[in-house]
Amino acid sequence: QKEVEQNSGPLSVPEGAIASLNCTYSDRGSQSFFWYRQYSGKSPELIMSIYSNGDKEDGRFTAQLNKASQYVSLLIRDSQPSDSATYLCAVNKSNRGSTLGRLYFGRGTQLTVWP
């Protein structure tokens, strides 16, 4: 079983719609959860972090965390063509005996927002 699983898509939504991206993780000891956006040929860019159960909103982005279900999601409201990218879910897993964690990535979901 992979550490982090994402529906790889591709996901295609019209401009102005809500895009919903999902991620599950295998290790209940995971502590921190991140969403990165990666444009083709570029490096990952951090867009959201979440550490506690519930929702966290930042502008058009909302991250949701449910530790009981080991599930993280990202909602993008009022999607724009410039949001077209690959979205990577990342999970911080503690190394045993240390607070330093491995940061594992899902395979990413490719999002296309069409005008």
Next chain:
Amino acid sequence: DTEVTQTPKHLVMGMTNKKSLKCEQHMGHRAMYWYKQKAKKPPELMFVYSYEKLSINESVPSRFSPECPNSSLLNLHLHALQPEDSALYLCASRLGGGRGTEAFFGQGTRLTVV
């Protein structure tokens, strides 16, 4: 400032060459990472340095040799690479490894082995 600087941006090397990738950050971050990313794949963890000490080696072949000369610098020494090692090499840094620390990536080095 959340800048992580990687050099060079592009590198072409032969299988007998020795080269180095460099990564620098001045955010006071104490954890630094090397990732390898192939096309249409997620970043794959290679090494983690914590407080300038190697803490995680994800069974990376010895032709990749990391080095952390000080808390701001991270190098990846390359020797006798294979064409399949061609990839985007990403450096990232975090304040620490625990809860509440976000990782920031450099722009990456696009490596081509010929």
